[in-house]
Amino acid sequence: METQESYPLDVEAIREQFPILGRKVGGDPETPGEGPDDTVPLVYLDNAATSHTPESVVEAICDYYRGYNSNVHRGIHHLSQEASVAYEQAHDRVAEFIGADGREEIVFTKNTTESMNLVAYAWGLSELGPGDSVVLTEMEHHASLVTWQQIAKKTGAEVRYIRVDEDGYLDMDHARDLIDDSTEMVSVVHISNTLGTVNPVSELADVAHEVGAYVFVDGAQSVPTRPVDVEEIDADFFAFSGHKMCGPTGIGVLYGKEHLLDEMQPYLYGGSMIRSVTYDDSTWEDLPWKFEAGTPPIAQGVALHAAVDYLDDLGMDKVQAHEDHLVEYAYDRLTEFDDVTIYGPPGDDRGGLVSFNLDSVHAHDLSSILNDHGVAIRAGDHCTQPLHDKLGAAASARASFYIYNTREEVDALVDAVDEARQLFA
Structure with missing residues (x-):
């Protein structure tokens, strides 16, 4: 029997903060919690898509709506002042969490x-043109790949892709060939949501800055799972989402170096982001508010503050160690099967997820079988369709781990995969 000492975190205590993990699944989705007696315990291994939310974060949202629900930066009355302070403090707390200089460098978005x-749009449309290049990687999420692809079509810029080698790593020699004097932006995923590869973003930033290019790091899979310092990385822009780090849906974060955000024109126009308006022209509010048009995600910002506090209390070094512990164990267990193909680096050199395929079984079918055993994973191309094309796979199954997962849950995953193997043998 596994002991608590096996884990870097106190998993038993953590799980008590997530009541959803005590659910049973398998009944009628239209009447959750009212299914038949033969439902099975939930084994949630889809954390790279969305993590669960601890009670302290739920309470933070409830406290806002019960106690000081009001719009921010628009009222002199007491509730508006309370909400404004809480919303501004959320920016401060997030800045501290990722090593930014202050709230001026933290813009709240949807994701x-x-x-x-x-x-x-705010930088690329005005700065890119024919003869310029944007350098991505072959493992980019569609959020990066499609966005820069379409901006390039509008501006006449060229998009280049750094090769991924057969082991799932970036070809850094190829990166140095592609990033040249024509390059204006290098956009790179910090941790691949398909391969689990942890990319050398600081090294890429050095290469980009040598030729005067900027670096945008997609930190959706890194900020929730390990210590991140944007100044140490020397990222010019950095983005992540609240719902993958114990926070609510509906809020994301854009970090940008203050001088760059200051130079950029707003992306959205309307209320809150203006300083003065006439019938002929308008001027913009100070950072970061000039990029937060309209009523912002106030409750979500308050809850994100609570999520950051929660993770900081656990210790991000321990969070990373726990993920490393589980993913290495999962990788080793899945490699026991000679008909399972795992994509990406070895188990001791990856982020906390494993994408794989079982021979002759489509990933969607495998996910359905696992669901019958209560095991929740992701099946599909994980918003990396070109990468899957390169891998020669229409889709893959992905198990991803977080602070509340256990080795027993990894065993449940492996046992369910084994049953699928026998079913399709």
Whole structure:
């Protein structure tokens, strides 16, 4: 029997903060919690898509709506002042969490995708043109790949892709060949949501800055799972989402170096982001508010503050160690099967997820069988369709781990995969 000492984190105590993990699944989705007696315990291994939310974060949302629900930066009355302070403090806390200089460098968006689009439109449309290049990687999420692809079509810029080798790593020699004097932006995923590869973003930033290019890092899979310091990385822009780090849906973060955000024109126009308006022209509010048009995600910002506090209390070094512990164990267990193909680097050199395929079984069918055993994974191309084409796979199954997962849950995954193997043998 496994002991608590086996884990870097106190998993038993953590799981008590996530009541959803005690659910049973398998009944009628239209009447959750009212299914038949033969439902099975939930084994949630889809954390790269969305993590669950601890009670402290839920309470933060409830406290806002019960106690000081009001719009921000628009009222002199007491509730508006309370909400404004809480919303501003959320920016401060997030800045501290990722090593930014202050709230001026933290813009709240809906998600990582919107953060990417903000920079692509507010910076890319005005700065890119024929003869310029944007360098991506072959493992980019569609949030990066599609966005820069479409901006390039509008501006006449060229998109180049750094090769991924057969082991799932970036070809850094190829990167140095592609990033040249024509390059204006290098956009790279920090941790691949399909391969689990942890990319050398600091090294890429050095290469980009040598030729005067900027670097945008997609941190959707890194900020929730390990310590991140944007200044140490020397990222010019960095983005991540609240719902993958114990926070709510509906809020993302764009970090940008202050001087760059200051130079950029707004992406959205309207209320809150203006300083003055006449019938002929308008001027913009200070950072970061000039990029937060309309009523912002106030409750979500308050809850994100609570999520950051929660993760900081656990210790991000321990969070990473726990993920490393589980993913290495999962990788080793799945390699016991000679008819399972795992994509990406070895188990001791990846982020906390494993994408794989079982011979002669489509990933969607495999996911359905696992679901019958209560095991929730992701099946599909994980918003990396070109990468799957390169891998020669229409789709893959992905198990991803977080702070509340256990080795027993990895065993449940492996046992369910084994049953699928026997079923399709």
